[in-house]
Amino acid sequence: xxxxxxxxxxxxxxxxxxxxxxxxxxxxxxxxxxxxxxxxxxxxxxxxxxxxxxxxxxxxxxxxxxxxxxxxxxxxxxxxxxxxxxxxxxxxxxxxxxxxxxxxxxxxxxxxxxxxxxxxxxxxxxxxxxxxxxxxxxxxxxxxxxxxxxxxxxxxxxxxxxxxxxxxxxxxxxxxxxxxxxxxxxxxxxxxxxxxxxxxxxxxxxxxxxxxxxxxxxxxxxxxxxxxxxxxxxxxxxxxxxxxxxxxxxxxxxxxxxxxxxxxxxxxxxxxxxxxxxxxxxxxxxxxxxxxxxxxxxxxxxxxxxxxxxxxxxxxxxxxxxxxxxxxxxxxxxxxxxxxxxxxxxxxxxxxxxxxxxxxxxxxxxxxxxxxxxxxxxxxxxxxxxxxxxxxxxxxxxxxxxxxxxxxxxxxxxxxxxxxxxxxxxxxxxxxxxxxxxxxxxxxxxxxxxxxxxxxxxxxxxxxxxxxx
Numbered sequence: 293x294x295x296x297x298x299x300x301x302x303x304x305x306x307x308x309x310x311x312x313x314x315x316x317x318x319x320x321x322x323x324x325x326x327x328x329x330x331x332x333x334x335x336x337x338x339x340x341x342x343x344x345x346x347x348x349x350x351x352x353x354x355x356x357x358x359x360x361x362x363x364x365x366x367x368x369x370x371x372x373x374x375x376x377x378x379x380x381x382x383x384x385x386x387x388x389x390x391x392x393x394x395x396x397x398x399x400x401x402x403x404x405x406x407x408x409x410x411x412x413x414x415x416x417x418x419x420x421x422x423x424x425x426x427x428x429x430x431x432x433x434x435x436x437x438x439x440x441x442x443x444x445x446x447x448x449x450x451x452x453x454x455x456x457x458x459x460x461x462x463x464x465x466x467x468x469x470x471x472x473x474x475x476x477x478x479x480x481x482x483x484x485x486x487x488x489x490x491x492x493x494x495x496x497x498x499x500x501x502x503x504x505x506x507x508x509x510x511x512x513x514x515x516x517x518x519x520x521x522x523x524x525x526x527x528x529x530x531x532x533x534x535x536x537x538x539x540x541x542x543x544x545x546x547x548x549x550x551x552x553x554x555x556x557x558x559x560x561x562x563x564x565x566x567x568x569x570x571x572x573x574x575x576x577x578x579x580x581x582x583x584x585x586x587x588x589x590x591x592x593x594x595x596x597x598x599x600x601x602x603x604x605x606x607x608x609x610x611x612x613x614x615x616x617x618x619x620x621x622x623x624x625x626x627x628x629x630x631x632x633x634x635x636x637x638x639x640x641x642x643x644x645x646x647x648x649x650x651x652x653x654x655x656x657x658x659x660x661x662x663x664x665x666x667x668x669x670x671x672x673x674x675x676x677x678x679x680x681x682x683x684x685x686x687x688x689x690x691x692x693x694x695x696x697x698x699x700x701x702x703x704x705x706x707x708x709x710x711x712x713x714x715x716x717x718x719x720x721x722x723x724x725x726x727x728x729x730x731x732x733x734x735x736x737x738x739x740x741x742x743x744x745x746x747x748x749x750x751x752x753x754x755x756x757x758x759x760x761x
Contacts, residue, residue, distance in 0.1 A: 310433020312595020
């Protein structure tokens with residue numbers, strides 16, 4: 293046994309390194325790091341994404357709302373608190389590298405048996421003071437691996453906090469976009485209802501004059517009521533977006549500033565969006581960084597578990613004194629001291645330690661699978677966002693052509709109505725068709741703005757340089 297112990301200690305002392313595998317960061321494959329499939333669209337460019345991407349909207353109100361969200365959002369505060377907890381754990385792990393000290397003081401009052409008093413006073417006061425110092429020789433690297441794992445936890449928590457910030461910024465902008473888009477849709481819906489009101493009036497007069505049937509009036513009235521029913525629904529969607537915006541910026545609904553809901557349309561970006569490539573994406577995505585750091589922490593914990601196969605040696609000492617009074621305690625007579633070492637080693641029964649190693653290795657494999665999955669999900673989300681954005685732009689181009697055609701038709705009918713070749717009801721129908729085309733275009737603008745937000749969020753966003761309110 294003595295020879296085995298000496299051999300183990302000698303090997304550890306000579307190696308002066310921590311047991312367990314050393315973590316090596318994964319690198320993306322050439323296909324993962326290459327250009328995106330969706331960069332073939334003219335709506336995007338392969339340039340590196342902007343950090344404060346919301347500034348591309350050139351909207352000071354939006355800049356202020358984003359700054360408020362980064363400062364006051366409750367989800368961000370929770371994430372920061374978790375990061376602080378991880379940092380505290382790291383501080384505790386680092387403390388294990390230092391000698392551990394313990395002060396003790398034990399005052400007491402007791403009664404001795406007659407046989408032990410030897411004629412002296414049997415009831416006495418007693419005071420015991422002591423100082424214990426211990427230091428673990430980290431020969432197997434258990435403490436260092438534990439610190440390495442704690443550092444990984446801190447970095448992972450920082451990545452999680454960044455991911456929450458990215459999500460909150462995206463949700464804030466999305467709420468602002470939804471409110472503006474709803475206001476635009478609301479204006480178009482009210483214009484259609486107004487046109488249908490005029491059509492109802494004209495049709496009613498034609499029915500009274502015997503130039504139209506009662507069925508025509510019923511049909512146009514029914515259509516008017518159907519379109520009017522959409523107005524309160526759109527208004528409710530706009531209010532819900534503003535309420536969500538208030539919550540995201542850390543406000544009660546009544547506290548949201550009026551300018552936050554003053555915009556009457558969805559914000560636009562009229563330039564190609566820089567998206568970079570796969571390499572830039574995986575470096576920017578905070579969830580990828582967090583998954584990679586969790587993998588590093590899980591790898592380090594294999595070393596922590598492996599260290600239990602080796603002896604754990606601590607050097608220690610203690611000093612103390614016992615007396616009936618303070619003067620006795622600090623006198624030379626009752627003073628005592630002790631210096632020694634403590635060796636703990638579960639040998640040869642290492643089944644429990646090897647079970648912990650197997651569990652740590654399984655956790656590491658799980659962390660690796662989670663990391664690989666996060667990388668693939670990041671690429672999938674980005675390609676999907678690029679596809680949705682480019683196809684919605686193509687759809688909008690077709691809607692613009694349809695809107696332009698409807699406006700030309702309305703212009704022609706107005707000219708013919710002035711010439712007396714057609715009646716006013718035909719003009720109203722043409723104008724309603726043009727208004728319907730405007731409504732489709734407004735809905736497409738809302739989808740494009742939402743697709744932009746989804747694209748920026750999939751790219752990892754940024755929050756390091758929040759704008760001033």
